Amino acid sequence: MTDSVRHVVTGVPWEEEFGYSRAVELPNGLVLVSGCTSVVDGQIVDGGPYEQAVNAFNVALGALAQLGLGAADVVRTRMYLTHARDVDEVGRAHQELFGAVRPAASMLIVNGLVDSRLVVEVEVEAYRTPGAAGGPAS
Numbered sequence: 001m002t003d004s005v006r007h008v009v010t011g012v013p014w015e016e017e018f019g020y021s022r023a024v025e026l027p028n029g030l031v032l033v034s035g036c037t038s039v040v041d042g043q044i045v046d047g048g049p050y051e052q053a054v055n056a057f058n059v060a061l062g063a064l065a066q067l068g069l070g071a072a073d074v075v076r077t078r079m080y081l082t083h084a085r086d087v088d089e090v091g092r093a094h095q096e097l098f099g100a101v102r103p104a105a106s107m108l109i110v111n112g113l114v115d116s117r118l119v120v121e122v123e124v125e126a127y128r129t130p131g132a133a134g135g136p137a138s
Contacts, residue, residue, distance in 0.1 A: 008066045012042070023063040031067060031126040035080070036060040037118050044117050049086035052120045053079070053093035060124040061097075069126050072101055076125040079107045083119060090120050 008023035009015050015022065023033045036059040038045045038052035045055045061071060077098065079090050087107060094105065103125075113121050 006067065008063045010063065012039075022059075023067065025067055025128070027130065029128045029130045029132070031064065031069060031073075031128065033060045033063050033124040033126070035121045035123050036063075037113065037115075037121045039118075044115065048089060049081070049083075049119050050089040050093050052118065053090040053122065054097070056120055056122045057093065057097050057124070060122060064124065064126050067128075069128060071097055073126040073128060074098060074101055074103045074124055075127045076104045077106070078123040079105070080110045080113070080121045080123075081107065081119065082110060082112055084109050086119055 004027040006025040007021040008025075010022045012022075014020075020034055022036075023031055025031045036056045038047065038055035038059075040055065040059070045051065047055070057077075064070060064073065077094065079094065081087065081090055090107065098105075113119075
């Protein structure tokens with residue numbers, strides 16, 4: 001990749017161990033945020049599907065903030081749930097965070113996540129007009 005691709009790393013052990021970045025900004029203005037769960041400082045944050053969704057989206061938004069972007073720049077979200085019964089709670093969290101933005105969104109039911117205590121994982125994509133100023137990446 002070229003030097004104009006910006007990477008956000010947050011220091012969680014999995015980024016180094018598995019060889020990925022929390023977020024990547026491409027020269028065309030597209031910003032891709034890796035799957036985020038309700039893990040903060042290496043610990044799963046207690047709570048149900050709503051709380052886990054809010055925490056996971058906040059992890060993603062934190063990565064965007066390192067690039068000078070926020071919720072208003074989000075153009076797509078993906079929500080992976082381990083139970084269909086959690087659709088309303090995760091949807092409520094999404095609406096509270098992105099209702100004014102109304103990004104394209106997908107909600108999928110999956111067999112499981114990396115830890116059985118996690119019930120939701122989210123991905124976020126944002127867009128910055130090419131050439132627009134952004135904050136520094138880590």
